[in-house]
Amino acid sequence: MGVIAKDDNQITLFYNSETSIGKQTLGYVESSEREILTVDISKTKVTGTQWTELAAGVEIPIRELVDQDNPEFQKAYGSDEVDLDEHDWLRVLEKTPSVLAYPIAIQGKRFLAIKNPSDFAKFIESDSAGIEKPYKKPK
Numbered sequence: 001m002g003v004i005a006k007d008d009n010q011i012t013l014f015y016n017s018e019t020s021i022g023k024q025t026l027g028y029v030e031s032s033e034r035e036i037l038t039v040d041i042s043k044t045k046v047t048g049t050q051w052t053e054l055a056a057g058v059e060i061p062i063r064e065l066v067d068q069d070n071p072e073f074q075k076a077y078g079s080d081e082v083d084l085d086e087h088d089w090l091r092v093l094e095k096t097p098s099v100l101a102y103p104i105a106i107q108g109k110r111f112l113a114i115k116n117p118s119d120f121a122k123f124i125e126s127d128s129a130g131i132e133k134p135y136k137k138p139k
Contacts, residue, residue, distance in 0.1 A: 002053045003047070003049050003050055003053060004050055004053050004054070004057075004106065005037075006106060006107075006108055006109060007035075007107075007108065008107065008108035009034070009035055010034070010035040010036065010037055010107070011029055011032060011034050011035070011036045011037070011105055011106070011107050012036070012037045012038075012039065012105070012106040012107075013025065013026065013029050013036065013037070013038045013039065013103060013104070013105050013106075014039045014041060014046065014054060014100075014103060014104045014105075014106075015038065015039070015040060015041065015103035015104075016040065016041050016042050016097070016098055016100055016103070017040045017042055017043070018042045018098065019098075021102060021103060021114070021115075021116075021117060022040075022103055024117035025103040025105075025114050025117045025120055026038065026103075027117070028117050028118070028120040028121060029105065029120060032120075032124055034124075041097040041098070041100055042097065042098060045094075045097075046093070046094070046097060047094070048090040048091075048093075048094055051065065051090055051093045051094070052090065054104050054111070057104070057106065057111030058104060058111045058112065058113040059111075060113070061086070061089075062086050062089040062090060062093070063084065063086075063089045064101065065089075065093060065100060065101055066089060066092055066093060066099050066100070066101060067099050067100065067101040067102075068081070068082060068099075070098065070099045072096055072098055072099055073092070073096070073099045076096070101113075102114050102115050105120060105123060107123075110123070
C-alpha cells in the first residue's frame with residue numbers, strides 16, 4: 001500500500017505553483033468540477049517515499065521526474081548529462097523540489113504526468129468516457 005491517498009472521487013495534483021505549467025495545470029484541475037487535493041511542492045515537503053510512488057505511478061524512473069534543464073539543477077550539477085543512482089535522484093527532489101519536470105495528477109489508481117496542461121483535459125475525458133451524458137434538447 002502506498003502513502004499517497006488515492007480516491008476515485010478526488011483528483012490529487014502534485015505541482016509547483018512557481019512554474020507556468022504548474023499554474024496552468026492548476027487552472028485546468030480547478031475547472032474540472034471535481035473534488036481536488038493540491039500539493040504545491042514549493043510549499044509542502046514531499047518525502048522520498050512519495051516521490052518513489054509518483055514515479056512508479058507514471059511508470060518512469062525517478063531521474064525522469066527531474067528537469068535537468070532547470071537552472072537550479074544546472075547550477076548544482078552543471079549542464080552535462082548527470083548520472084546518479086536512484087537514491088541520489090530522490091535526494092535531488094527532496095532538497096530541490098523546484099526541479100520537478102512536470103505536475104502529476106492522480107485519480108484513484110490512475111496517474112498522469114502532465115507535460116502540457118491540456119493533457120489534463122484528456123485525462124478527465126478518458127475518466128468519463130463510459131458515462132452517458134444527459135440528453136440536452138436542441139434550442
